[in-house]
Amino acid sequence: RKEVEQDPGPFNVPEGATVAFNCTYSNSASQSFFWYRQDCRKEPKLLMSVYSSGNEDGRFTAQLNRASQYISLLIRDSKLSDSATYLCVVVRPSGYSTLTFGKGTMLLVSP
């Protein structure tokens, strides 16, 4: 299993739709997880952290399932401005806690 795996998409959804992305990770010792967002031809930016209890930030909800080693991101009421690539990120549990990035899932929201 790869360190971090994501479905590359693209996910094509209409405005107002709810869309969910999943990501799986291979190292069961991993403790910290994040979603970053990368707009076309721009740098990645932190979207939100992922906590065991789940966390919500407006229309975005992140969940962690440690038993199955997957992370999810749910976007409700999609906006055109949500069109981007969403990167699943896992902090390596050893050494200098560097980040491992998934290859990203592309979301396209259409009018």
Place this chain on the structure above:
Amino acid sequence: DVKVTQSSRYLVKRTGEKVFLECVQDMDHENMFWYRQDPGLGLRLIYFSYDVKMKEKGDIPEGYSVSREKKERFSLILESASTNQTSMYLCASSFPTSGTSSYNEQFFGPGTRLTVL
């Protein structure tokens, strides 16, 4: 406002040339990172530094070196550029991580698209 800047947005070099990519951050971050991003491969860590004059290899250090003489500046060096080093190069910085469960956000620069002919 947090800022990471990179010396060039686009760069074209010839095979065999020595290439310097510069990154500067104004946030007093201890950690700095160099990644490359390629279609289908995602972001991969080349080198990082957790302090001035300190460096650590990332996942793909071959063909690269780095220099960190000042806290705010982290340079990536391609000693002899090759066509397979054509890529988008992204620099990032962060405060240090403390403990196994805490983490500090990485802030990225806008990237340098390097083409090696």
